Amino acid sequence: MTQNSYTFTIGRFECMIINDGGYAGTASALFAGAPEQALAHALAQHGETPDKLPATCSCLLIQSESQLILIDTGVGFLYSMEGRLVATMREKGFAPDDVDIVVLTHVHGDHIGGCINHNGELTFSNARFVMGGDEWHYWTSQESLQDAPQWAADTAQQILPKLADRMRVIQGQNEIVRGIELIPAPGHTIGHVAVSISSDGDQLLYLSDTALHPIHLEYPDWTASVDQIPEQTVETRKQLFELAVREKALVTLFHFMPFPSLGYIRRLADRWQWEPAASP
Numbered sequence: 001m002t003q004n005s006y007t008f009t010i011g012r013f014e015c016m017i018i019n020d021g022g023y024a025g026t027a028s029a030l031f032a033g034a035p036e037q038a039l040a041h042a043l044a045q046h047g048e049t050p051d052k053l054p055a056t057c058s059c060l061l062i063q064s065e066s067q068l069i070l071i072d073t074g075v076g077f078l079y080s081m082e083g084r085l086v087a088t089m090r091e092k093g094f095a096p097d098d099v100d101i102v103v104l105t106h107v108h109g110d111h112i113g114g115c116i117n118h119n120g121e122l123t124f125s126n127a128r129f130v131m132g133g134d135e136w137h138y139w140t141s142q143e144s145l146q147d148a149p150q151w152a153a154d155t156a157q158q159i160l161p162k163l164a165d166r167m168r169v170i171q172g173q174n175e176i177v178r179g180i181e182l183i184p185a186p187g188h189t190i191g192h193v194a195v196s197i198s199s200d201g202d203q204l205l206y207l208s209d210t211a212l213h214p215i216h217l218e219y220p221d222w223t224a225s226v227d228q229i230p231e232q233t234v235e236t237r238k239q240l241f242e243l244a245v246r247e248k249a250l251v252t253l254f255h256f257m258p259f260p261s262l263g264y265i266r267r268l269a270d271r272w273q274w275e276p277a278a279s280p
C-alpha cells in the first residue's frame with residue numbers, strides 16, 4: 001500500500017510530507033526535447049516504460065513553534081479527481097482551519113487545486129496565502145492569460161480570485177517567516193518558486209516542479225511539454241541542483257517517486273544524479 005505521510009525534522013521545524021495521490025506520465029511529455037536513442041537508454045536504466053511513468057504529488061506541512069505552514073495544496077477536486085491531502089492531514093490531527101500560511105509554488109492545478117473544496121469554498125479558511133510576485137501578476141492578468149495554455153488559464157481563473165484578498169506576493173528571494181524563504185525558480189512557469197527551509201544547521205530545499213523526474217537531473221536540458229519557458233527551466237535546474245549540492249541540503253521534488261520524494265542531489269562530472277533518502 002502506498003504510504004500517505006512521512007514525518008521528519010529540520011532543526012526546530014516539524015515537517016510532514018503528505019501524499020496527495022499518484023498518476024502516470026508519458027516519456028514524450030516529460031522529455032519533450034530528448035533525442036530518441038538517448039531517451040530509450042535513460043528510461044531503460046531507470047526501469048521505466050515510455051507510456052507509463054509513475055509519479056506522485058508530495059505536499060509539505062511544516063509546524064513551527066507558532067505557525068502551521070502548508071506548501072502546495074494538491075489537486076483538490078479539479079479534473080474530476082479527489083486529492084488525499086486533507087483526509088491525511090485530518091488523520092494526523094490537523095484540521096484545514098489550523099493552517100496559518102499556504103505557500104503556492106506555481107499556478108498549476110496539482111499545486112493549487114486543493115485551495116478550494118468541492119463547493120468551491122476556501123479549504124484553508126483561516127490561512128493567508130503566499131506566492132511569487134511574477135507568478136501572481138502573470139496569472140491574474142487578462143492580457144497574459146490569452147497566451148497561456150487554456151487548461152492552466154482556466155484553473156487560474158477558477159481559483160485565484162478567491163485568494164486575492166488574502167494573498168501576499170513576494171518578489172525575488174525573500175523570507176516568508178524566519179527560516180523559510182522563497183527562491184525564484186522560473187521556467188516551469190513564469191514565476192515558479194522553490195522554498196528553502198532551514199534551522200539549526202539543517203536545510204530542506206523544496207524544489208517543487210524544477211524537475212519532474214530523476215532523469216531531469218542527468219539530462220537537465222530535456223524539458224517537459226508543460227515547462228512554460230524551456231530555456232529558463234534548464235538554467236534554473238542547473239542553478240538549484242548546484243545549490244543543493246553546495247549546501248548538502250535534503251531535497252524534495254513534488255512528483256519524484258518513490259514517496260516521500262526525499263533525497264539528495266549528487267554531482268556527476270557535468271550532470272547531476274538523484275539519490276533517494278534512505279527508505280523511511
Ligand SMILES: [Zn+2]
Pocket residue numbers: 108110111209254255
Ligand atoms: Zn506539478
